[in-house]
Amino acid sequence: MISRRLLLAASVFSLSAAMLPAGARSAEVPAGYPATYSDVVKKGTAEAKLRVYSTTDAASVQPLIADFEALYPGIKVEYSDISSAEIYNRVISEDAARQPGADVVWTSGMDTGTRLAADGYAAEYASPETAKLPGWANWKNIAYGTTFEPLVFIYNNRLLKEDMVPKSHADLVKLVKEKPDVFNGKFTTYDPSRTLGLMLNMFDEVQWPNFWDALTSLGKGGMRIDASSGSMMEKVGSGEYVLAWNTIGSYVPALKRRNPAIGMVVPSDYTLILSRVAFVSAKAQHPNAARLFLDYLLSARGQKILMDKAELYSIRSDLEGELTAAALAKQIGEAARPIPIGDQLLDRVMNERGRVEFLRKFQESLRAR
Numbered sequence: 025m026i027s028r029r030l031l032l033a034a035s036v037f038s039l040s041a042a043m044l045p046a047g048a049r050s051a052e053v054p055a056g057y058p059a060t061y062s063d064v065v066k067k068g069t070a071e072a073k074l075r076v077y078s079t080t081d082a083a084s085v086q087p088l089i090a091d092f093e094a095l096y097p098g099i100k101v102e103y104s105d106i107s108s109a110e111i112y113n114r115v116i117s118e119d120a121a122r123q124p125g126a127d128v129v130w131t132s133g134m135d136t137g138t139r140l141a142a143d144g145y146a147a148e149y150a151s152p153e154t155a156k157l158p159g160w161a162n163w164k165n166i167a168y169g170t171t172f173e174p175l176v177f178i179y180n181n182r183l184l185k186e187d188m189v190p191k192s193h194a195d196l197v198k199l200v201k202e203k204p205d206v207f208n209g210k211f212t213t214y215d216p217s218r219t220l221g222l223m224l225n226m227f228d229e230v231q232w233p234n235f236w237d238a239l240t241s242l243g244k245g246g247m248r249i250d251a252s253s254g255s256m257m258e259k260v261g262s263g264e265y266v267l268a269w270n271t272i273g274s275y276v277p278a279l280k281r282r283n284p285a286i287g288m289v290v291p292s293d294y295t296l297i298l299s300r301v302a303f304v305s306a307k308a309q310h311p312n313a314a315r316l317f318l319d320y321l322l323s324a325r326g327q328k329i330l331m332d333k334a335e336l337y338s339i340r341s342d343l344e345g346e347l348t349a350a351a352l353a354k355q356i357g358e359a360a361r362p363i364p365i366g367d368q369l370l371d372r373v374m375n376e377r378g379r380v381e382f383l384r385k386f387q388e389s390l391r392a393r
Contacts (some may be wrong), residue, residue: 029109031282035051040219051065051069051095051096051097052065053065054323056152057152057319058152058345063280064315064316065096065316067097067312068096068276068310068313068314068315069096069199069313070312071309071311071312071313072098072099072100072310072313073099073100073102073310074100074102074130074310074313074314074316074317075102075104075107075125075126075128075309075310076102076103076127076128076130076317077104077111077114077115077126077128078103078105078106078111078130078131078133079105079106079107079111079130080132080300080334080336081105081302081334082105084334084335085103085330085334087329087333087334088097088326088329088330088333089101089196090320091102091325092316092320092326094344095320095325096313099313099316104126107220107280108131108133108136108137109133109136109219110179111126111129111131111136111137112116112136112137112139112140115129115140115145115305116140124309125305126305126308127304127310127311127314127317128302128303128304128305128308128314128317128318129145129146129302129305130302131218131300131301131302132220132298132300132301133220133228133301134223134363134365134369135219135223135300135369135370135373135374136219137301138163138167138301138366138369138370138374139370139374140303141163141166141167141303143303144303144306145303145305145307146166146167146303147166147303147304147305147306147311148164148165148166149165149166149315149318150165151168151315151319151322152319153319153322153323156322156324156336156340157322157340158341159171159297160362160365161299161339161362162365163366164366166303166372167301167303167365168302168303168318169299169301169362169364169365170299170300170301170302170321170322170330170339171274171300172297172299172337172338172339172349172352172362173272173273173274173297173298173300173337174273174290174296174298174337174360175269175271175295175296175297175298176271176272176273176288176289176291176295177189177190177267177268177269177271177275177287177288177289177291178256178257178260178267178268178271178276178279178286178287178288178289179195179260179267179268179288180260180261180265180266180267180285180286180287181286181287182263182285183206183263183266184206184266184267184287186361188203188206188287189267189289189291191289191291191333192291192292192293193228193238193269193291193293194238194293196242196269197241199246200234200242200245201241203247204245204246206266207266208245208289209244209246209248209265210246210264210265210266211242211245211246211248211266212247212248212250212259212260212268212269213225213248213250213256213268213269213270214249214250214251214252214253214256215249216249216268216382216383216386218251220392221249221270222373222379222382223241223363223369223372223373224270224296225270226372226382227296227361228270228296228362230372231294231361232294236327236385236389239386239389239390240389243390243391244388250268253271253275254275256268256270257271257275257286260286261279261282261285261286263284263285269291270296272298273288273337274335274336274337274347276288277335278335290355290356291356291359292356292357292359294360295356295359295360296361296362297361297362297363298363299339299362299363299365300336301365302321303318322339324343328343329345331345331347331348332345335347337349337352
């Protein structure tokens with residue numbers, strides 16, 4: 025027979041648990057995950073800390089971090105917002121010095137992130153979210169794509185009439201030839217001597233028929249090169265340039281709110297897709313907390329926050345909204361061309377001889393003007 029004292033204690037415990045704020049309750053295994061995941065949750069919560077090295081702006085992902093910490097009470101995220109080059113160098117130097125480093129690396133440098141993973145700085149981990157990802161976004165259960173970000177044209181709608189806005193790469197070449205008074209010296213793209221610019225141009229070569237002939241025509245038309253998306257967007261907005269191509273589409277919505285002169289085109293012939301690469305560090309000091317964060321980042325819940333709060337396009341195909349692959353497909357059909365994480369990326373972009381030869385040809389094409 026159960027005593028009144030035991031019943032009273034149980035009632036008090038139940039009432040106390042019900043009155044706890046959501047963040048103070050024990051974390052649960054996400055729906056659809058294996059029951060054994062409870063061990064990851066338990067150990068990750070006990071680790072109490074998580075270090076993330078990321079290129080994604082800290083302010084834009086603050087809602088994501090706050091939600092993760094609420095979902096897994098007890099884990100405090102230490103988030104370092106740094107450049108892709110700094111992430112690459114820091115991971116290598118900290119490992120060599122046997123210093124504590126990141127538990128999770130999350131970088132927009134697809135090439136350098138994949139290089140780190142290939143060189144043994146990432147731990148193999150099969151995320152329960154893998155089935156929801158496109159095949160190109162999971163490399164050997166080591167490096168994962170987390171976003172689906174189109175490379176677009178942006179233009180100044182006060183300087184370019186609608187009939188002079190290119191809808192494809194072929195249109196761009198045609199208009200530059202036909203309208204030198206409008207375009208000569210007034211359009212730009214990424215500098216291929218920069219890591220991101222090199223990667224984008226190398227994959228343009230894969231997708232763009234007669235790429236080198238087209239590049240020569242653009243060079244003759246006065247194409248300029250620029251160091252970053254931020255610089256290109258600023259100059260298009262000010263009118264210094266009328267157009268930039270290969271601009272990261274995720275940055276454009278916020279820019280358009282600040283400057284109504286900005287217009288955007290998702291090219292209809294092909295659209296390169298970037299994805300921010302994430303992995304659990306091979307020597308993570310908080311490996312289970314890192315697994316929890318990676319899974320959360322790939323989950324529908326995490327991806328929705330990335331879309332709604334950080335304005336990053338979702339990698340998942342089961343979500344709805346403007347910043348999804350499905351929404352892009354309505355604009356360009358099957359023209360999306362994701363840059364795959366893995367061997368093809370490494371072979372093209374991280375091959376030193378190939379990089380030198382590509383840059384030589386690129387510079388020769390521009391000099392042809």
